[in-house]
Amino acid sequence: MIVYATRTGNVRYIVSQLTTDAIELTADLQVDVRYLLITYTDGLGNIPAKVEQFMKHNHNLCQGVVVSGNSNFGHHVFGGAGDKLSQMYHIPLVRKLDLRGNQKDYDAIQSFYESRVKG
């Protein structure tokens, strides 16, 4: 399962390039299967509030995080939500994508999903 958060649609597009079950996250969603989290970055390298709330009660089944950001924000905050979530919950940062990313990113995510999340 993929659980994702999107505001302007880039993450939804990324998910559409993958062959997996996917569900859009809400702050109070409860997930009971292993999943990969895909999120965007907010503020200055921050975790979106709804993702922060969701992870408080669902982090134990999260196998990894993929983040989308905008590299124009600069190296220190680019995709910062992914760095923060990875550190907070000791989960691998699978991939950092610039906006919608590219086919190489989708292949890497799909491969991680098949080997570490599915099943």
Ligand SMILES: Cc1cc2nc3c(=O)[nH]c(=O)nc-3n(C[C@H](O)[C@H](O)[C@H](O)COP(=O)(O)O)c2cc1C
């Ligand atoms: C208000 C605002 C703040 C943002 N802050 C950051 C940031 O600090 N770092 C970053 O890498 N991207 C930042 N972004 C870019 C988004 O994370 C990026 O466009 C992402 O692809 C959006 O995904 P979505 O279309 O699924 O919502 C910001 C975007 C907005 C609108």
